[in-house]
Amino acid sequence: MEEPLDLIRLSIDERVYVKCRGDRELRGRLHAYDQHLNMILGEVEETVTSTEIDDETDEEIVRKQTRQVGMLFVRGDIVVLLGDI
Amino acid sequence: MIFLSFFKTLVGKEIAVELKNDVVMTGTLHSVDQYLNIKLLNVKVVNPDKYPQLVALQNCFVRGSVVRYIQIPPEHVDTELLQDAARKENAPAK
Numbered sequence: 001m002e003e004p005l006d007l008i009r010l011s012i013d014e015r016v017y018v019k020c021r022g023d024r025e026l027r028g029r030l031h032a033y034d035q036h037l038n039m040i041l042g043e044v045e046e047t048v049t050s051t052e053i054d055d056e057t058d059e060e061i062v063r064k065q066t067r068q069v070g071m072l073f074v075r076g077d078i079v080v081l082l083g084d085i
Numbered sequence: 086m087i088f089l090s091f092f093k094t095l096v097g098k099e100i101a102v103e104l105k106n107d108v109v110m111t112g113t114l115h116s117v118d119q120y121l122n123i124k125l126l127n128v129k130v131v132n133p134d135k136y137p138q139l140v141a142l143q144n145c146f147v148r149g150s151v152v153r154y155i156q157i158p159p160e161h162v163d164t165e166l167l168q169d170a171a172r173k174e175n176a177p178a179k
Contacts, residue, residue: 002177009175012168031164032171038088038121040157042164071162073088073155075121078105 008033011084016041019080023049026074027085036076044069087174091167092117101131101156102147108136112145121149 011030018026018039028041047066054061092114101111102125109132112125124146130139 005175006177009172009177012171031162032087032091032167034087034171034174040088040091040162040167042159042162069154069156070159071157073157075149075152075154077150078153 005035008037008082011082015085017083017085018074019082020074021078021080024078025049026072028072034076037079037082038076039074039079041072041074042070044072046072086119087170088121089117089119090170092121092123095157095161098158098161100125100158102152103154103156104147104151105153106151108132108139110139110142110145115144118149121152123147123149123152123155 008030012032014030015027016030018028018041020026025047026041026044028044030039031042032040045066045068047064050063050065052061052063053059095114096116098114099111100114101109102123103109108130110125110128110130112128115124115126117123124144126144128142128145130136130142133140
């Protein structure tokens with residue numbers, strides 16, 4: 001039987017894209033996960049997107065901040081989707 | 086239970102816990118339970134100017150559900166062991 005989670009099993013030791021709550025995106029190597037989508041990622045790049053409104057022009061300014069983390073445990077309840085890259 | 090076993094191997098190691106309210110604290114992992122609640126010793130808040138009320142903390146308990154990330158020193162992680170455990174734990178039902 002093939003379940004959605006079986007697909008993620010094929011991504012172990014592959015680089016994956018994880019979209020998280022709070023406009024956060026992660027890219028990293030998937031080392032482990034469980035049924036809650038708790039995960040351990042290696043060589044992670046986290047991108048946090050924030051928008052501000054320019055007071056004068058009323059235009060939206062989109063700012064992306066990225067940082068690198070060597071090894072990261074991600075709690076499953078913030079995960080929105082997971083994809084191959 | 087893969088992550089419970091994993092975090093038990095990290096007891097005594099220095100980790101950084103980022104909470105869903107953006108607080109980041111570092112400390113020595115003392116213990117962990119099935120909910121991934123954790124107890125940290127020698128806690129330091131990474132941004133003390135923003136959270137002065139947390140500066141006095143020495144030891145603390147963190148409810149698992151409020152954790153966003155836990156940063157782990159990569160040298161303490163056997164990635165091969167972890168991947169094998171994950172494949173076994175998530176083996177498809179027959």
